[in-house]
Amino acid sequence: MAQLITDATVSLKIEGVISELHPELDKNQIQEVAHFVFHRMNMNPLREQAEKLIEEYISDELGLNM
Numbered sequence: 043m044a045q046l047i048t049d050a051t052v053s054l055k056i057e058g059v060i061s062e063l064h065p066e067l068d069k070n071q072i073q074e075v076a077h078f079v080f081h082r083m084n085m086n087p088l089r090e091q092a093e094k095l096i097e098e099y100i101s102d103e104l105g106l107n108m
Contacts, residue, residue: 060076
């Protein structure tokens with residue numbers, strides 16, 4: 043039997059991505075960039091992808107057609 047995850051939250055630590063891409067930035071610069079990125083990210087494509095995969099799994103693996 044597969045071990046299922048207990049927390050199905052998807053998250054992205056923007057500051058971590060910034061510091062990996064640009065280690066030369068100081069903390070204030072990282073926060074500034076993170077603020078910019080946070081307010082311009084579009085989460086709809088991620089939600090749409092999740093909805094499609096949910097419906098696909100329910101149909102294909104659980105055999106339920108809703």
